[in-house]
Amino acid sequence: MSVLPLVFTSGWASGINAYAVVLLFGLLGATGVTDEVPAALQRPDVLIVAGVLFLVEAVADKVPYVDSVWDSVHTVIRPVAGAVVAALLAGHNGSLPELAAGAVGGSTALLSHLVKAGTRIAVNTSPEPASNIVLSIAEDLGVAGLIAFAVFHPVAAAVIAGTLLIAGITLVIFLWSRIRRFLRRRRLRREEKRLATAEGAVAPPG
Numbered sequence: 001m002s003v004l005p006l007v008f009t010s011g012w013a014s015g016i017n018a019y020a021v022v023l024l025f026g027l028l029g030a031t032g033v034t035d036e037v038p039a040a041l042q043r044p045d046v047l048i049v050a051g052v053l054f055l056v057e058a059v060a061d062k063v064p065y066v067d068s069v070w071d072s073v074h075t076v077i078r079p080v081a082g083a084v085v086a087a088l089l090a091g092h093n094g095s096l097p098e099l100a101a102g103a104v105g106g107s108t109a110l111l112s113h114l115v116k117a118g119t120r121i122a123v124n125t126s127p128e129p130a131s132n133i134v135l136s137i138a139e140d141l142g143v144a145g146l147i148a149f150a151v152f153h154p155v156a157a158a159v160i161a162g163t164l165l166i167a168g169i170t171l172v173i174f175l176w177s178r179i180r181r182f183l184r185r186r187r188l189r190r191e192e193k194r195l196a197t198a199e200g201a202v203a204p205p206g
Contacts, residue, residue: 004104005158006036007086009150011105012161013143014082015112017061018074019054020140021085023047024147034151038088061136064124071117082109108165115168122175125182 013021026047029037040046060070086105116139123131142164150157172179 003090003101003154005154006150007089007101007105008108009146009154009157009161010085010089011082011108012112012165013147014085014105015078015109015114016116016139017054017057017143018078018081018085018109019050019057020143021147022081023050023054024144025085026050028148028151036089036151038091040088041085058136058140061139062133064132067120067132067136068117068124071113071120075113075117078113079106079110082106108161112165112168115165115172118172118175118179119168121179121182122172125178 010021010025022041025037026041026043028034029039029042030047057070061067083102083106087099087102089105090101119135120132123135146157146161149160
């Protein structure tokens, strides 16, 4: 069970930024900071791909509305990445069955991803872009700090990750009415645009 706290923390972080998790674990292992990282995450090709995708996400995640589209695309990617990283960590350590570790990492990643996506939808109801940038930077720093901390203090890091997850779920529930109003307005705008396009297509030439 000793690997479970690290698996849980990596799952939480993967739901926020899966590419950062892979990149950080890989760099920590490749540089010899820790021997807890499986070799698969230290491969140069994995590090390069994770680094490029991390840079792309670093930009997309700070642009209003683009971040929500990016989150939608990653609804499957982040939980899968969380499950894969967790299974690799468990397989390397040998103290947890890989299937169980993957389930913990994937489900935790899915929960934290939904919290992130819901929070971003609420933030996007504000017209200014500064809140997106500040929140994205805070998420990136939080993931980096907690993953590095988890390598040396996995139990304490898991407690922090669990606290952040519960706080995030509570916040999304609190903001849900605002999120629903935003989604309703967005549906209305799309419907109005569709109707306007349809009317323009059938209108007789002047």
